[in-house]
Amino acid sequence: MATDWHDLIAPPALPGLFARAAMRRQVTGKTLPSLGLRCTLSADADNLQRYRALCGFADGTRLPVTYPHVLAFALQMKLLTDRRFPFPLLGLVHLENRIRLLRPLGGLGPFTVSVHGDKLQAHPKGAQFSLITRLQDQLGLLWEGDSGILCRDIRLDGEPPESSQTESSQTESSPPDEFRLRELDRWTAPANIGRRYARLSGDYNPIHLSAASARLFGFPRAIAHGLWLKARSLAALESQLPPAGYAVEVRFHQPVRLPAELHLLASAAAPSGRLELLGEGQRLHMSGSWQPL
Structure with missing residues (x-):
C-alpha cells in the first residue's frame, strides 16, 4: 500500500496532541492507515547539548545516533493520535527499537523527517506494528528508526511470527x-x-x-x-x-x-x-x- 504523505510546514504543538491522546481509549480498527507525515526540521543547539549531557554522549559535530527520535517525536505523536490511526496511544508498549545509520549525522540540519506506520502483525499478547522514522538530507537517506510497538487491546488473525x-x-x-x-x-x-x-x-x-x-x-x-x-x-x-x-x-x-x-x-x-x-x-x-x- 502506497503511503499518503502529508507535508507539514512546522512541527505540531504537543499540548493539543497529549489532550487528544488522553481522550482516546478505544480501538477503532484492525488496519493501519496509509498516512505518512513529513516536515523539514533542524536540531536546537541548546536542546542537543542538554541531551548529550543527560545521555552521556561526548561533545562533537555529529548528532548522537539516537537523537533523530527526539527530532521526530512531535510528528510521531501527531500520527499516533490521528483519528485514522486505530489504536489508542495510552497503553501502547514499546517492545523493540532498531536504528540504521547509513551516513554520519553531521551538523544541525535542516533534515527532512518522516514518520509512518507499517508491518502490522499478530503478536502473542495482541498486535504489533512498526513506527518507521526516517531522516534525509539533500543526498538522500541518512538514518532510519523502526520502533516495534504492541497494542494489547486487539487480536489479529494468523499466527504470530517467531x-x-x-x-x-x-x-x-x-x-x-x-x-x-x-x-x-x-x-x-x-x-x-x-x-x-x-x-x-x-x-x-x-x-x-x-x-x-x-x-x-x-x-x-x-x-x-x-x-x-x-x-x-x-x-x-x-x-x-x-x-x-x-x-x-x-x-x-x-x-x-x-x-x-x-x-x-x-x-x-x-x-x-x-x-x-x-x-x-x-x-x-x-x-x-x-x-x-
Whole structure:
C-alpha cells in the first residue's frame, strides 16, 4: 500500500496532541492507515547539548545516533493520535527499537523527517506494528528508526511470527569469544530521570514521570524511558561503534523501575557485537546487538 504523505510546514504543538491522546481509549480498527507525515526540521543547539549531557554522549559535530527520535517525536505523536490511526496511544508498549545509520549525522540540519506506520502483525499478547522514522538530507537517506510497538487491546488473525531475538538464543548457547559480554559501564537512574528526559524529548507519558502518575497505569513506581536506556547505553559504546554504516537493535524486557542501579555488559569492539543492560539481581532489562550494514 502506497503511503499518503502529508507535508507539514512546522512541527505540531504537543499540548493539543497529549489532550487528544488522553481522550482516546478505544480501538477503532484492525488496519493501519496509509498516512505518512513529513516536515523539514533542524536540531536546537541548546536542546542537543542538554541531551548529550543527560545521555552521556561526548561533545562533537555529529548528532548522537539516537537523537533523530527526539527530532521526530512531535510528528510521531501527531500520527499516533490521528483519528485514522486505530489504536489508542495510552497503553501502547514499546517492545523493540532498531536504528540504521547509513551516513554520519553531521551538523544541525535542516533534515527532512518522516514518520509512518507499517508491518502490522499478530503478536502473542495482541498486535504489533512498526513506527518507521526516517531522516534525509539533500543526498538522500541518512538514518532510519523502526520502533516495534504492541497494542494489547486487539487480536489479529494468523499466527504470530517467531521472534528473531529471543532470550534463549542469547543465554543457552556459548557465544564465540569476540561476543562474550564484559561489564562496560554502570550508572544510577535517579527517580527524576523520566521528567528530565521528558523535558528534552517531549515524551511526557505519565508512566515515566512520577510514582503517583505511574500507579494510574498499574506501575508501582515510575519507569525509565526505553529510548533513554538505549541512548545511555550507546553513549557508553560510542568509542566502539563506527561513525556510520551500521545497525543497532535492542529489545526491551522488564521495565526499569526508578530509581535503579544499572550496569551495561557488551562484547569487545568489533564490526558486530552484543549488549545487555542489567539491574538489581541480574534482572535483564534490555538486550541487543550491532552489525555492519
